[in-house]
Amino acid sequence: MTDATELRARVAELIAAHPPSGTGRDDFLRARFDAGLAWVHYPQGLGGLDAPRSLQSVVDAGLAAAGAPDNDPRRIGIGLGMAAPTILRYGTQEQKERFLRPLWVGDEVWCQLFSEPGAGSDLAALATRAVRDQASGDWIVDGQKVWTSSAHLARWAILIARTDPTLPKHRGITYFLCDMTDPGVEVRPLRQLTGEAEFNEVFLTGVRIPDAHRLGGIGEGWQVARTTLMNERVSIGGARLPREGGMIGAVARTWRERPELRTHELRQRLLTLWVEAEVARLTAERVRQQLVAGQPGPEGSGLKLSFARLNQEISGLEVELLGDEGLLYSDWTMRRPELVDFTGRDAGYRYLRSKGNSIEGGTSEVLLNIVAERVLGLPSEPRDDKDVAWKDLAR
Numbered sequence: 001m002t003d004a005t006e007l008r009a010r011v012a013e014l015i016a017a018h019p020p021s022g023t024g025r026d027d028f029l030r031a032r033f034d035a036g037l038a039w040v041h042y043p044q045g046l047g048g049l050d051a052p053r054s055l056q057s058v059v060d061a062g063l064a065a066a067g068a069p070d071n072d073p074r075r076i077g078i079g080l081g082m083a084a085p086t087i088l089r090y091g092t093q094e095q096k097e098r099f100l101r102p103l104w105v106g107d108e109v110w111c112q113l114f115s116e117p118g119a120g121s122d123l124a125a126l127a128t129r130a131v132r133d134q135a136s137g138d139w140i141v142d143g144q145k146v147w148t149s150s151a152h153l154a155r156w157a158i159l160i161a162r163t164d165p166t167l168p169k170h171r172g173i174t175y176f177l178c179d180m181t182d183p184g185v186e187v188r189p190l191r192q193l194t195g196e197a198e199f200n201e202v203f204l205t206g207v208r209i210p211d212a213h214r215l216g217g218i219g220e221g222w223q224v225a226r227t228t229l230m231n232e233r234v235s236i237g238g239a240r241l242p243r244e245g246g247m248i249g250a251v252a253r254t255w256r257e258r259p260e261l262r263t264h265e266l267r268q269r270l271l272t273l274w275v276e277a278e279v280a281r282l283t284a285e286r287v288r289q290q291l292v293a294g295q296p297g298p299e300g301s302g303l304k305l306s307f308a309r310l311n312q313e314i315s316g317l318e319v320e321l322l323g324d325e326g327l328l329y330s331d332w333t334m335r336r337p338e339l340v341d342f343t344g345r346d347a348g349y350r351y352l353r354s355k356g357n358s359i360e361g362g363t364s365e366v367l368l369n370i371v372a373e374r375v376l377g378l379p380s381e382p383r384d385d386k387d388v389a390w391k392d393l394a395r
Helices: 004-017 025-034 053-065 077-090 093-105 221-237 247-257 264-293 299-327 347-358 364-375
Strands: 110-113 129-132 139-145 156-162 173-179 185-190 199-209
Touching (some): 004 025, 025 093, 077 156, 077 173, 139 156, 139 173, 173 199, 173 221, 221 264, 247 264, 247 299, 299 347, 299 364
Parallel strands (some): 110 156
Antiparallel strands (some): 129 139, 139 199, 185 199
16 A cells, blocks of 8 residues: 555655756656656556545645646646546546546646537437447537537547437437547637636537547446536535635635725625635535545535535625725636636636636536435435437427
8 A cells, every 4th residue: 555655755756857947847747647646546557556545635745845847737627627537437448548648747638518508407408419330430420519618728528429319318328538629520719708718619510439439338428427527516616725715815815905995794794704615615625535435426516516606605795895996897808718717817807707606517506406316315306308218308
């Protein structure tokens, strides 16, 4: 069993062989992956050492102290938080070896082709079709996806498509890895409330995907997708933060630096939200510790729920605290950013961007159902389409 002492020794060996000050960033990250220090709980040869997940902090602390570069996790968050754990669980050995290293290093950015104009909250009702070419064995994909973060930057996408419309909606779906540079993939920007086009819509017209890029069995895509979705909710709502990290830190800093803005009513609201943010942070830490024993469960839906609500309430409080200044918005320029930067922007951006938190990564309404049914054990919501073939559903 790998322990903290051994990991510190491996970090020291990596630093000695590849001094950060004299090694290119990408070269260092590749060497770190090959040394098993990328994600220590992954298997040997795939960036890990089969070590407990909890020991990752030992590696991260040692490398940070040495001034080593990280892999810019916010820029490649979809790959790290969603694609990688799904590929690890369901991928073939060849898929794991092909995709995990460039994904972790950041050589290849990933996006998620799940939501559709007619299947957002009801994701299993998706209409994008994948039809098998019997001559070549490839899959021909046609359809439209929407709200796709980073599609304008991505080389690869995780994609779910309907392969059998004669089955009920959850049972006729298959999961694929789609090359975003292939013919027939068209990415169009979606300008949002902030003025930017962080999201995209993606049109798929006759896109050919080899069967070697299918993840999991034919018709088993919903099961594979659930692994992605559960990891997504933990990655959104369960990010590791210090005390007063994230949105609450920005408003607390303004409160301390601008005493002339304070009122008793705002003080009471800030105290309440500060406590709730700290509870959410500690709960996320507990969930991450539970991940040592396996895959994330429905508890991640609760984390994502609290993340969305707190971000919206905290950003609203910040705008009120700033008064007239809170009504200002610094830049409406149409841009296609590489990442979402809540804490590096102004209060107006935080207020507007946080409105999307209760939609992206699963709407709050859907997540409330998941928490009710799978965490609290309440009766399931009645569903009259559960055993109806997808082709016969009203649309």
